[in-house]
Amino acid sequence: MFGSLALVVVGLIVLVVASDRVVVSAVRISLSLGVSTVLIGALIVGLGTSIPELLVSSIAAAQGSLDVAAANVVGSNAANVTLVLGAAALMAPVAVGGAILRRETPLMLAAVAALAVVIFDDRVSRIEAGGLLVGLVIALGLLILWSRGNPPEVDEDEETVASRPAVEFVYGLIGIAATVAGAKVLLDGALDIGARLDWPATFLGLLLGVGTSLPELATAVAAARRKESDLILGNVIGSNIFNSLAVAGTAGLVGPGLLADFDGVAIWGMLAAVGIAAAAMVTGRKISRLEGLLLLGVFVGLALGTL
Structure with missing residues (x-):
């Protein structure tokens, strides 16, 4: 038990330190390349922190x-827009730019909807999986295209480091990589403690789903401390796009077939969570602390529904 507790502590420390480094590098890369922080958050941070979901599902x-695999993707998507976004907003209100509402947010909604359509019939074919991967290519192309017309503002304090993109x-x-490793160490310790305490299998499964979202959560909290709203939104949007299209698409190609034991109610829970988060973005062009608390409440409700 002591060893497991030590893993939890070490994993948490690595998560905090590494995620802060990711945020700093992401902001500096966006400055040096002259592209929006949202793009960096979506492409580098969002996709990078989705590696656990990709590995687990594949x-x-x-x-x-x-x-x-399907439960992992659906659960991670729901956790991103409730737990991750809610925790970040609770620390500091998350400002939502008009461009994000017009472009990146609808793109995320389309990706999540495509995932729902594919798994609603309780089976995933290789053709459907290939369609999701084609959608990923289109989504990434749009993100890159949109970023060109929205360069970030250069802060004087960052000018000396913005010229070192490599x-x-x-x-x-x-x-x-350290964030993902820290999340795995923390999760391994928590799962071992749960097994020793004889926690229900459903709760351990929920813990696994939340565990794969820990890199996104740690990065979002670190970004919230630095008031980097675009990076928070890019992280969540990019992660959900990657989960819905790349992770689900790859899993479908590797092992297509029936979803015999998958609870379809989870799909509706994911869609409801994403819809509530999108509504929170629209109201007042920001996600307030109260709305962040609401999102966390939605996450708790979804979690209790799985027990």
Whole structure:
């Protein structure tokens, strides 16, 4: 038990330190390349922190557990827009720019809707999985296209470091890798403690789903401390796009088949969570602390519904 507690503490420390480094590097890369922080958040941070979901879902599908892969993607999407976004907004209100509402947010909604359509019939074919991956290519192309007309404002304090994109890119990748590693160490420790205390299997499954969203959560909280709203939104939007299209698409290609034990109610829960988060973005062009608390409440409700 002591060893497991030590893993939890070490994992948490690594998460906090590494996620802060990811945020710093992401902001500096966006400045040096002259592209929006939203794009960096979506492409580098959002996709990078979704690596746990990709690994878990792909391995599960390859072993014939496509249900687990689907549940992981659906649960992670819901956690991103409730737990991750809610925790960040609770620390500091998240400002939502008009461009994000017109472009990136609808793109995320389309990706999540595409995922829902594919898994609603309780099966995933390789053709459907390929369609999701084609959608990913289109989504990434649109994100890159949109970023060109929205360069970030350069802060004088960042000018001296903004000219080192290659160095910051390496630091950022190391930070993402450390964040993912820290999340795994923390999750392993927590799961071992749960097994020793004989926690219900459903609760352990929920813990696994939340665990794969820990990199997004840690990065969003670090970004909230630095008032980087665009990075928070880019992280969540990019992660949900990547989960819905890349992770689900890859899992479907690796192990297509029936979702015999998948609870379809979870799909409606994911859609409701994403819809509530989108509504919170629209109201007042920001996600307030009260709305952040509401999102966390939605997450708790979804979690209790799985028990």
